[in-house]
Amino acid sequence: MKSSLETIAARVGTEPDLESRALSPSIQMATTYARDESGNHSAGFVYSRLDNPTRQKLELALAELEGGAKALAFSSGMAAVNAIFQSLKPGDRILLPHDIYYGVRSLATDHFGSWGLIVDTVNMADLGQVKQALKVPTQLVWIETPSNPQLSITDIQAISDEARKVGASVVVDNTWSTPLITRPFEFGAHVVMHSITKYFGGHSDVLGGALIFAEEDAWCAKVQAIQQKAGAVLDPFSCWLTMRGIRSMAVRLERQCQSALILAEFLAGHSAIEHVHYPGLLSDPGHEIASRQMNMFGGMLSIRIKGTAEQAKRLANNLHYFANATSLGGTESLIEHRASIEGPDSKTPDNLLRISVGLESVEDLMKDLKNGLKKI
Ligand SMILES: Cc1ncc(COP(=O)(O)O)c(C=O)c1O
Structure with a gap:
């Protein structure tokens, strides 16, 4: 079988x-x-x-x-x-x-x-x-x-x-x-x-x-x-x-992908966000290829805030459920200012934060981001 x-x-x-x-x-x-x-x-x-x-x-x-x-x-x-x-x-x-x-x-x-x-x-x-x-x-x-x-x-x-x-x-x-x-x-x-x-x-x-x-x-x-x-x-x-x-990877991933899509759509409509990088969004330049090549759109997304590197770092530091830490793919949600960790040769925009979506309730994660974005 x-x-x-x-x-x-x-x-x-x-x-x-x-x-x-x-x-x-x-x-x-x-x-x-x-x-x-x-x-x-x-x-x-x-x-x-x-x-x-x-x-x-x-x-x-x-x-x-x-x-x-x-x-x-x-x-x-x-x-x-x-x-x-x-x-x-x-x-x-x-x-x-x-x-x-x-x-x-x-x-x-x-x-x-x-x-x-x-x-x-x-x-x-x-x-x-x-x-x-x-x-x-x-x-x-x-x-x-x-x-x-x-x-x-x-x-x-x-x-x-x-x-x-x-x-x-x-x-x-x-x-x-x-x-x-x-x-x-x-x-x-x-x-x-x-x-x-x-x-x-x-x-x-x-x-x-x-x-x-x-x-x-x-x-x-x-x-x-x-x-x-x-x-x-x-x-x-x-x-x-x-x-x-x-x-447990299949159930973890399914949940992480579902939550990532919900968060990406929420963030794409938020006035403090300049751009959301997530292939599950219809507007994403990679969406058509991703739809052919991926069974789901993944548990990772990146956001570019309307603001400076300092404001982006402040957001990463001020969240309750997202730990400000490197790495990805764990049960806990993480957020990180990538240009800082990548150093002076970084090709990453200064206002970009990378998010690894964990297994927490997506409502809690959304509330956390909403509150954090009010304060940047
Ligand atoms: C896409 C990708 N490839 C390779 C690596 C390196 O893996 P490791 O940290 O296990 O050495 C990472 C780590 O973040 C990664 O994100």
Whole structure:
């Protein structure tokens, strides 16, 4: 029987344990595994940096959820990104979206220049610009949709088609959507990347990352070798926390997406708001592509207030239910002035606040924003 994604997610790690029949997986902390009488590691495990039973369970679940052939779990989202960049050769060119999560842009430009990677950025919402950029030999096209923090929507299929024509590989950072909302492999991606820290973990208490490969090919083997040799692997307890988080991800996300849409519509009609970035709004420039590519419109939105950076920061500080904090995807709502955390190279408008919608009552969240906006 073919299971729906919600069912797969709800059952992650709940196969009865072979010895105890426990319905929650055990956490295997051992770093080393004994050889049998013939001197072999007959259970397939040697040393925990290479592989670990708890990590293996999570990696199998991630591959199944994303519809890929092989998943690798890392100690953070950035460790996963780093492994992809390290799999490239000096002289290779990467094309990044111009409004990508600043951490990925800064890792690529500040640290992989000396590795010899050529890093260029382009507005990926503009197919013409991407075609033009791909006239220069390119090995990797990086897509992030919705983008962080301006929620720009990239047409994965269209960009993958162009990349494949010139022999470039496509990685999609699917952190903000999760496989329950967007299915990048169905639109031509080679690799899907996740910060597990966000919706998979779901409770702001686990730091992790993942790469899922469409094929178990030579590139996948190379990245796995980097994971195993360099050792930025996800620890067993974090793997267990992630599996526990995944089991409630579908209901969390459904609620977060519903509340985000209600808040986006409310804020779009508010006199103190200059602009709301949310692909669920009919007026959003990415709405048409998002409607084709996403099952829901996500639990993240950004607002630009009519006012200064100082007023935006004051709003973020004066809310009752929204914690003024970085990160996203947890049960608690968060708000943050992104230009401040991104620093002097930030491309984010000064009056922009990013919101991660949690599981609180949407009426409470709306009242909180209404009160806060009166005081800016
Ligand atoms: C879209 C996106 N990609 C990657 C990352 C990095 O993930 P991590 O913080 O788990 O290293 C983040 C973190 O905010 C993110 O939002």
